[in-house]
Amino acid sequence: MSASLLAGVFCAGIFLAGFACLVLRRQLLVMLMGLELMLNAANLALVWGAARLQDPAGLSLALLLLAVAAAEAVVGLSLILALHRQDASSSSEDLRRLAG
């Protein structure tokens, strides 16, 4: 039971650190890294659950989450690069206007 608690603390700690990165930091790249941390913590919790319950569904969902995280990283980084090409900004404070 204690190992489960410790694994939960690790997952929650990494998730909270990623969430804090997303909320507190202003550099867009670091915010994206925080999002990756959160997804990684979710993956870790899924694998721990799969190992503990001997349930293949957790591993399947972790694999799918890996694909979604990779797609999210590609789109996020290309958006940051496109934004940098437009007005050489990489801070979330400069994003005050939405335009289609």
Next chain:
Amino acid sequence: MVLYGFVLLGFLALLSSLLLLFQRSAYAGAICLLAVLLQAAGLFLLLGARLLGFLQVLIYAGAVLVLVVIALMAAPPALGPSRWAKLSLPGWILALPALALFLELAVLALSATQGSGPLPQIDPSMERAVAALLFGRFALLTEAAGGLVLLCSLAVVLDPG
């Protein structure tokens, strides 16, 4: 021994993720992220998820980190502000909560390594069940994830900006 390795890697992953939060430089943050990703891959391997650990190194620590480094080189962000310099408290007072958290985690880790049984392991034969799930009950989800990856790659390639 596996349980000790799990505790050590988990500690290091948590520490690296906290370091990422407090780094001012995005370059140093990318190194911290790489450390977290590699330690998570080690945790997956210790839990018996060999395929996922391999994919974690290949996709996350390989491909995604290369993309992050390319983005850092192409669009170097300015150095972030130091939020801690504005505080008038001495440094040792600020370090007290971190020390309390570390002690709490150390006590928890000690009780985990002494009080509990062996670390749960994923049965190697479960990989066949994972494949059956991905192309059976979760086939729609698998197709959706594949479509999402295809859509994202098309969006990046066809981006006119």
